[in-house]
Amino acid sequence: MVELYELTKTYPNGVTALDQISLKIDQGEFVFLMGHSGAGKSTLIRMLIREEWPTSGQIFVASRSLVRMKKKEIPYLRRSVGMIFQDFKLLESRTVEENIAFAMMVVGASSRDIKKRVKAVIHEVGLDGKEHSFPNELSGGEQQRVGIARAIINHPVLLIADEPTGNLDQRTSEEIMELIYDINRAGTTVIMATHAQELVKTARRRVVILDKGKVVADMPPGAYMR
Amino acid sequence: MKTTFRRQSAYYYSEAFKSIRRNGFLSLATVTTVTVSLFILGVAILLVLNISSYLQGLADDVEISAFVDQTYTDEQALALRDQLLRLNGVEEVDFVSREEAMDSMQTRYSSSGYDLEETLESNPLPNSYRIKASDPQNVQALAQQIAGMEGFYRVNYGQDIVEKLFAITKGVRWGGGCIVGMTILGAVFLIGINIRLSIFARRKEIYLMKLIGARDGFITRPFYIEGIFLAVMGAIIAAIILMGGYEFLLREWTNTSYAMLFPLISDHNLLFRCYGILLAAGLLLGWLGTAISVRRFMDV
Incomplete structure (x- = not known):
């Protein structure tokens, strides 16, 4: 699902955010991405959705080379990748329903499909009855559920979660x-960046630890004990 | 597919008009600036058109006088006519005999009480031709050509007048062009600021749309609608004011004695084409202003 070969990112100011990272994540896997702030987690995530361009190395997502990808192909890559954020990134002026439908509308779905799918996803994330609430009327957990609903509504093959529990x-x-x-059990590959050690310990999933732009540990499920 | 299209275009327009309302005062300022600059453009176009047509009228009257060698007999002189008609760019050739020339001179001097023939005893004037060029711009070249022909000893034409007229036209076009250019630059600049603010107000949404995988066209379309709408509004207002103003001027002008001396263009086909140019210019300004801002401020 995700393959990185000696991926390196050096910023114009000379900072090397990623230093020859090689990593392979299979379809359906769940991987925690850990490391201090500035270890390269965010850069890696931005690289996966082609927000950043590697200095050298290769990167494949869902068998597509992101290095060779043309600019106009980027939207299609991003449609197959769902993202959730620490700060939820909801549109404050829109209701729960509209926030979720927004993700389908911007990729050009028909209104009939949107209606049907939004209803199903709202149920899936447990927000029944909150359709017409605005984000500021919801708890943090509920807001993140909206974020998750928005991320999965277009059936992504890869879900990237950037500190999704950081504010909860x-x-x-x-x-x-x-x-x-x-969501992972249903077949979606998940990459989750987090600092929450307790949570990772009890999760018993694969853990990749970054430090100064390098992979310093890649532990199979259950190995992370701290 | 159809519902998609309808839903999306509804989205584009609602976003565009939300932005226009949100930017309220600036939107108004943008429309006003476009109106002013396109009005000036319109005035400049009408001015240049009118002056050009006036000068054209003057230039059309500029004739070449070619004087036939005194050694030529009247028959020989008359024979030159065919040669002149064969030249390129000649519209009309008039033969003026020595006697006609004398008569017309006599008429000119009659008020002073002279009898020229009596004074001069013999007619010193040559036979000549009055030649009209089909294109006033060609007068000079044509005159030189005739001067090189056998049988003419001298060629006159309104050198000074012709050259001055074209210099004036050129000057009017340049001056008008500069003023128009500056105001249009201002209009594009304001449209750009307007769109920049709209982009700024929606930056979070734009970022999200990009992450979700919206195509650039989907994201930028509302901004284009906004920019073009504002500019075309300005253009329509400018065209209406210009049309009303010119029609009023036309009506008033024809009642004055100047109308004969300096007739205004009243060809409505031509005038409507002018107003059409304003609308097209508005469309272009809106598109340009938006494109500049979108390109500069939407790289996520």
Whole structure:
């Protein structure tokens, strides 16, 4: 699903954010991406959706070379990748339903399909009854559910979660994690960047640790004990 | 497919008009600037057209006088006519005999009480031709050509007048062009600022759209609609004011004695083409202003 070969990113100011990273993530896998701030997690994530361009090396997502990808092909790559964020990134002036439908509308789905699919996804993430609420009327956990619904509505093959529980308390975090596990169980590959060690420990999934732009550990499920 | 299209175009327009309302005052300023600059453009176009047509009228009257060698008999002189008609760019050739020339001179001097024939005893004037060029711009070349022909000893034409007229036309076009260019630059600049603000107000949404995988066209279309709408609004207002103003001027002008001396263009086909140019210019300005801003401020 994701293949990186000696991927390197050096910024014009001389900072090397990624240093010859090679990594392979299979379809259906769940991988935690850990490391201190500035270890290269964010750069790697931005690279996966072609927000950044590698200095050298190769990168494949869903068998597509992102290095050779033309600019006009980028939207299609991003449609196959769902993203959720620490700060949810919801549109404050739109309701739950509109926030979720937005993701289908911008890729050109028909209104009939949107209606049907939005209803199903709202149910899937457990937001029934909140369709017409605005983001500021929701708890943090509920807002993240909206974010997740928006991320999965176009059936992505890869879900990238950037600190999805960073703003949530422990109980809410666990609920959100359950939801993400469900999505993974249904076949979607998940890459999740996080600092939450406890959560990673109990999750018993593959863990990749970055430090100063290098992969310093790649542990199989259950090996991360801290 | 059809519902998709309808839903999306509804989205484009609602986003565009939301932006216009949100930018309220600036939108108004943009429309006003476009109106002013296109009005000036329109005035400049009408001015140049009118002056050009006036000068053209003057230039059309510029004739070449070619004087036939005194050694030529009247028959020989008359024979030159065919040679002149064979030249390129000649529209009309008039033979003026020595007697006609004398008569017309006599008429000119009659008020002073002279009898020229009596004074001069014999007629010193040569036979001559008055030649009209089909294109006033060609007068000079044609005159030189005739001067090189056998049988003419001298060729006159309104050198000074012709050259001056064309210099004036050129000057009017240049001056008008500069003023128009500057105001149009201002209009494009304001449209650009307007769109830049709209992009800024929606930057979070734009970023999300990009991440979700919206095509660039989908993201930029509302901005193009906004920019072009504002500019075309300005153009329509400018065209209406210009049309009303010119029609009024036309009506008032024809009632004055100047109308004979300096007739205004009243060919409505031509005038409507002018107003059409304004609308097209508005469309272009809107597109240009938006394109510049979109390109500069939407690289995510």
